[in-house]
Amino acid sequence: MKKILLILLLLSINSSNVYSIEPDVFIQSTVNRASQILSKNISKEEKINELKSVAKETVDIKGVGFYSLGSARKNLNDSQKIEYSKLFEDYFLKSFSSRLAEYTNPEIEVNDKKVLNKNYTIVNSLLVATSERPEVKIDWRVYTKDPENPLIRDLIIEGLSLARTQKEEFSSILNSNDGDINALFKTLEEFSKN
DSSP: OHHHHHHHHHHHHHHHHHSOOOHHHHHHHHHHHHHHHHHSSSOHHHHHHHHHHHHHHHBOHHHHHHHHHGGGGGGOOHHHHHHHHHHHHHHHHHHHHHHHTTOSSOOEEEEEEEEOSSSEEEEEEEEOOOSSSOOEEEEEEEEOSSTTSOEEEEEEETTEEHHHHHHHHHHHHHHTTTTOHHHHHHHHHHHHHO
């Protein structure tokens, strides 16, 4: 009986660790997937579609979206939240994938990680320099509340947070339109259509 309990205990300990993924391994795996897509001999449109799939799996698009909205999110009703989430996802995926599709075979080295708390880890990496571009320092803010499903919440490129920049841009649109959320919705929709 003691042997069975010991085996069950060991199995439960191992199974809880089998599925958790370290944030640095998660980021290296994600950038490797993106690099493979960008190295393929396929059309830019096909690359964009494959990159969108990777982003949907690895980025907390909804979390980034509501962070980007700032305090304005408190004023949204349920149907506006649903509409915003859909518009932001389309906007984000187009923006992310079309920018990334310009790169050919980006080599990113994951160097280090720093656990901020149980919910967040910063993973430090470097976009390796080529004859066309300089070395670029990229830090990834990884949401680790669920260790089995880490998600990217922000990219900090050379010290500049993309999520914070996005938040400032959205705030500027809202401020110049007297806080009218529909003006932001229209901007997101127009960007996604073009």
